[in-house]
Amino acid sequence: MLTPVLALGLLAAVFGLLLGYSAIRFRVEGEPIVEQINAILPQTQCGQCGYAGCRPYAEAIAAGEAEINQCPPGGEAGIQALADLLGRDPVPLNESHGEHKGKRVARIDESTCIGCTLCLQACPVDAILGAAKHMHTVIEDECTGCELCLEPCPVDCIDMVPVREDISTWKWPFPEDRWVDIAEAPLRQAAR
Amino acid sequence: MAARFDKLFHFHGGLRLPGHKDQSTAMAVVPARVPPRLILPLHQHIGQPAEALVQPGDRVLKGQLIGRAEGYVSAAVHASSSGRVVEVAERPVPHPSGLTALCVVIETDGLEQWRQRDEPVADYRTLDPSELRNRIRDAGIVGLGGAGFPTFVKMNPGAGHAIELLVINGAECEPYISCDDMLMRERPADIVAGMAILRHAIGARECVIAVEDNKPEATAALRREVQAAGDATVQVVTVPTRYPTGGEKQLIKVLTGREVPSQGLPADIGVVCHNVGTAAAVYRNVLDNEPLVSRFITVTGAGVAQPRNLEVLVGTPIADLVEQCGGYTDAADRLVMGGPMMGFALPDDALPVVKTTNCILVASRDELPPPQAAMPCIRCGECVQVCPADLLPQQLYWYAHSKDFDKTQDYHLFDCIECGCCAQVCPSHIPLVQYYRFAKTEIWAQERERRHADQARRRHEFRLARLEREKQEREQRLRERRKGAPQDTKKAAIQAALERAKAKKAAVGNESVAQADAGEPSTSAADAADKPDSKENA
Numbered sequence: 031m032l033t034p035v036l037a038l039g040l041l042a043a044v045f046g047l048l049l050g051y052s053a054i055r056f057r058v059e060g061e062p063i064v065e066q067i068n069a070i071l072p073q074t075q076c077g078q079c080g081y082a083g084c085r086p087y088a089e090a091i092a093a094g095e096a097e098i099n100q101c102p103p104g105g106e107a108g109i110q111a112l113a114d115l116l117g118r119d120p121v122p123l124n125e126s127h128g129e130h131k132g133k134r135v136a137r138i139d140e141s142t143c144i145g146c147t148l149c150l151q152a153c154p155v156d157a158i159l160g161a162a163k164h165m166h167t168v169i170e171d172e173c174t175g176c177e178l179c180l181e182p183c184p185v186d187c188i189d190m191v192p193v194r195e196d197i198s199t200w201k202w203p204f205p206e207d208r209w210v211d212i213a214e215a216p217l218r219q220a221a222r
Numbered sequence: 223m224a225a226r227f228d229k230l231f232h233f234h235g236g237l238r239l240p241g242h243k244d245q246s247t248a249m250a251v252v253p254a255r256v257p258p259r260l261i262l263p264l265h266q267h268i269g270q271p272a273e274a275l276v277q278p279g280d281r282v283l284k285g286q287l288i289g290r291a292e293g294y295v296s297a298a299v300h301a302s303s304s305g306r307v308v309e310v311a312e313r314p315v316p317h318p319s320g321l322t323a324l325c326v327v328i329e330t331d332g333l334e335q336w337r338q339r340d341e342p343v344a345d346y347r348t349l350d351p352s353e354l355r356n357r358i359r360d361a362g363i364v365g366l367g368g369a370g371f372p373t374f375v376k377m378n379p380g381a382g383h384a385i386e387l388l389v390i391n392g393a394e395c396e397p398y399i400s401c402d403d404m405l406m407r408e409r410p411a412d413i414v415a416g417m418a419i420l421r422h423a424i425g426a427r428e429c430v431i432a433v434e435d436n437k438p439e440a441t442a443a444l445r446r447e448v449q450a451a452g453d454a455t456v457q458v459v460t461v462p463t464r465y466p467t468g469g470e471k472q473l474i475k476v477l478t479g480r481e482v483p484s485q486g487l488p489a490d491i492g493v494v495c496h497n498v499g500t501a502a503a504v505y506r507n508v509l510d511n512e513p514l515v516s517r518f519i520t521v522t523g524a525g526v527a528q529p530r531n532l533e534v535l536v537g538t539p540i541a542d543l544v545e546q547c548g549g550y551t552d553a554a555d556r557l558v559m560g561g562p563m564m565g566f567a568l569p570d571d572a573l574p575v576v577k578t579t580n581c582i583l584v585a586s587r588d589e590l591p592p593p594q595a596a597m598p599c600i601r602c603g604e605c606v607q608v609c610p611a612d613l614l615p616q617q618l619y620w621y622a623h624s625k626d627f628d629k630t631q632d633y634h635l636f637d638c639i640e641c642g643c644c645a646q647v648c649p650s651h652i653p654l655v656q657y658y659r660f661a662k663t664e665i666w667a668q669e670r671e672r673r674h675a676d677q678a679r680r681r682h683e684f685r686l687a688r689l690e691r692e693k694q695e696r697e698q699r700l701r702e703r704r705k706g707a708p709q710d711t712k713k714a715a716i717q718a719a720l721e722r723a724k725a726k727k728a729a730v731g732n733e734s735v736a737q738a739d740a741g742e743p744s745t746s747a748a749d750a751a752d753k754p755d756s757k758e759n760a
Contacts (some may be wrong), residue, residue: 071631073682
């Protein structure tokens with residue numbers, strides 16, 4: 031009677047110690063959920079979600095304070111990725127935060143700009159270059175299209191322009207939507 | 223050594239396709255005439271577009287640099303003939319997207335006046351490899367087999383890549399195309415000389431020129447040339463005609479039996495591969511100091527009256543070439559740049575030919591029948607049998623169709639060479655390659671967006687840190703000014719004044735005490751005014 035109890039007890043103790051040791055020794059540092067959410071967000075820092083930037087919104091989602099459908103720039107694809115990560119059902123974008131638009135960048139009309147520096151202070155990614163009483167200009171490659179510079183501009187000289195597709199960024203269409211095939215285009219001869 | 227290529231190997235899959243090459247090889251190659259207008263896109267290669275160096279109104283000479291290479295992977299663009307620049311603007315370019323790109327339009331004067339050319343190099347062996355690379359880069363030479371990768375980049379395999387074998391690719395496996403065949407027949411000396419230069423630059427021990435066995439004239443011409451040179455380390459090897467033997471990785475497999483690693487480069491296994499046209503262009507550049515301004519182009523198909531090969535100035539409109547081949551026939555139905563397997567349709571014939579254009583195919587309806595409606599995949603596995611990259615096309619299709627891009631990469635989407643064999647044999651007529659191209663460009667776009675987002679995140683975090691630092695610095699200054707600072711400076715000023723007074727007293731002595739007292743206040747006031755600044759700076 032006593033032998034099996036002791037034997038099992040001993041085994042339990044040994045395995046318990048082994049497991050406890052491995053838990054400490056081979057600990058896997060998981061990426062915190064906030065970081066994972068933040069990695070999905072588009073980093074426009076536009077604040078349309080109602081938070082001060084992408085990271086605060088990620089923190090709010092992680093804390094359960096915000097819904098996953100408050101990010102218009104991320105669009106449906108972003109919501110789907112968040113839903114997959116968090117094991118939730120995807121929900122449609124909450125239109126009260128804005129609508130999903132294509133990628134656009136700010137452009138300053140340089141003849142109208144008075145050099146007030148207000149947009150410089152508003153830009154969340156320091157993508158506007160300029161100094162007081164000197165013309166400002168947007169570094170297009172760094173602009174996230176957040177539109178935060180539009181509001182403070184006293185002379186309304188900033189426009190959002192769509193990013194032009196060129197042959198190095200062009201994407202082949204989905205074949206079922208539009209089939210770009212060599213057999214598709216009929217021959218058109220130049221006017222002579 | 224000579225026995226090395228006696229035994230050849232096979233790559234997986236591939237197809238035997240009707241060649242249709244005889245149509246265009248009957249007539250000798252002649253230079254095409256100088257068109258009234260040349261349209262030169264600044265992006266004719268893989269990599270960054272070139273930057274325009276000319277403005278409308280400028281007079282340019284043949285071979286003059288008009289577009290400077292931007293960044294490392296890029297290629298220069300030169301004027302193909304002399305004349306006047308009339309436009310530097312967005313124009314339609316030959317690309318499957320049908321989009322516009324920046325082009326330089328030159329109105330030619332017909333004089334073909336060359337720019338100042340340096341003395342030719344008597345012996346390329348006196349130039350070291352980096353000097354050769356620079357020359358080839360400045361000449362704007364790109365891979366003429368079709369992909370258009372800047373040649374000088376391939377000539378710099380990097381540390382840790384000892385190159386054993388240089389392969390000169392004359393396989394030219396795609397139906398209808400015969401420009402490499404004609405080049406090998408008519409300019410074998412250029413190819414062999416260019417090969418020697420490339421070999422000198424990369425330090426390859428052995429060289430092989432590979433030609434498919436459906437081009438006996440080309441093989442004979444090259445053999446004669448190689449024998450005349452009398453170098454035992456150079457061989458001309460005939461390889462079996464099978465599509466796509468001309469694929470770099472497939473050809474290397476046939477010759478050496480070795481496989482280029484997944485997503486790797488031939489340099490990883492000590493091989494570098496260049497097209498015959500590229501070798502000839504290298505020769506002309508190094509010996510004659512000519513940049514890449516012309517190339518051999520096949521104009522063929524049932525849609526042209528006299529299919530043939532022409533030596534064409536880069537930037538010549540296609541309509542001009544068709545006219546020199548007797549014009550269109552009634553059967554002309556579609557205009558394709560490249561061959562029927564890997565080419566793409568062009569919307570009209572005002573588009574120019576570019577450095578990578580090897581063939582203009584004016585196809586009849588019989589040659590390129592309209593696509594049949596796609597049916598569901600029945601998983602017959604035909605595509606797996608023919609895939610020369612040894613992939614699973616049906617799985618790639620499955621995941622590309624459901625837009626599961628991670629899975630397509632698990633199935634090695636980026637090892638697909640888009641040869642079109644799978645789509646050719648598909649009994650359900652599924653446009654398989656279109657799905658792979660769609661998936662590839664979607665993945666690239668996602669990667670671009672991710673990089674852009676990471677950059678934005680870093681910049682935003684840096685901005686937050688900067689704002690925080692500035693705020694703290696401001697507060698610090700404010701604190702110092704408001705509280706401690708004024709009192710400290712006052713005290714210090716008084717202290718300093720007292721000490722100076724004492725010292726003066728001691729030095730001057732009793733007689734001048736009254737005088738020193740009178741001078742004291744002004745000195746201490748000046749000190750007090752100086753002090754706050756010095757304190758703050760400290």
